[in-house]
Amino acid sequence: HTAKEAKFIVHSEEISVNGRIMKDIKSPIGMFDVVEVKTTKEKFMVIFDELGKIKLIPVEDNLIYLKVLGKSTLGAKKFQINFMNGFNIIVDEKTAKSVKVNDTIVYDFIKKKIEKNLALKEGAQVYIFDGKFKGKFGEIKSFTHYGGVTRDIAQIMIGKEEHNTAKDYAFVVGAKKEDLKRFN
Numbered sequence: 001h002t003a004k005e006a007k008f009i010v011h012s013e014e015i016s017v018n019g020r021i022m023k024d025i026k027s028p029i030g031m032f033d034v035v036e037v038k039t040t041k042e043k044f045m046v047i048f049d050e051l052g053k054i055k056l057i058p059v060e061d062n063l064i065y066l067k068v069l070g071k072s073t074l075g076a077k078k079f080q081i082n083f084m085n086g087f088n089i090i091v092d093e094k095t096a097k098s099v100k101v102n103d104t105i106v107y108d109f110i111k112k113k114i115e116k117n118l119a120l121k122e123g124a125q126v127y128i129f130d131g132k133f134k135g136k137f138g139e140i141k142s143f144t145h146y147g148g149v150t151r152d153i154a155q156i157m158i159g160k161e162e163h164n165t166a167k168d169y170a171f172v173v174g175a176k177k178e179d180l181k182r183f184n
Contacts, residue, residue: 015038034063034064043060044056057182067102070082095114103172125179137183
């Protein structure tokens with residue numbers, strides 16, 4: 001309830017984010033991070049609601065969602081994938097070729113391995129993290145590409161209504177509707 005209580009909990013090393021113990025009260029927590037409370041053994045995934053406020057969703061696994069922002073070559077057979085939250089991972093050539101910018105990687109932070117790649121394509125289930133529809137989940141219907149002149153647009157079904165938003169605001173969270181059950 002108070003800052004003093006929060007400081008006590010963090011300094012007691014009771015909180016971990018994505019498997020790393022938090023020791024600083026000012027450590028950032030971002031979208032789709034998994035926060036674990038050691039004494040209660042509870043895990044929560046962080047997302048934001050329509051007003052931009054933090055919403056904690058109970059989870060039982062160690063999976064985080066990472067949106068791909070870029071890829072680069074490090075050497076003959078080493079590639080680096082850069083993510084929206086600042087994470088980077090080193091992968092082999094096969095994995096690097098299968099991942100595209102704006103895809104989402106489902107990553108197990110305990111095993112330190114990629115569980116699956118969710119492509120940003122028609123039919124994908126997405127979470128809108130910015131713009132007029134932030135905090136909502138929907139399904140990609142189609143894209144309008146402008147060839148770099150302006151932002152590409154994604155047509156998304158939110159409930160029974162079709163809306164347009166920037167393609168960059170769509171964060172893939174599943175390949176089919178059943179995948180959204182994790183976020184309820």
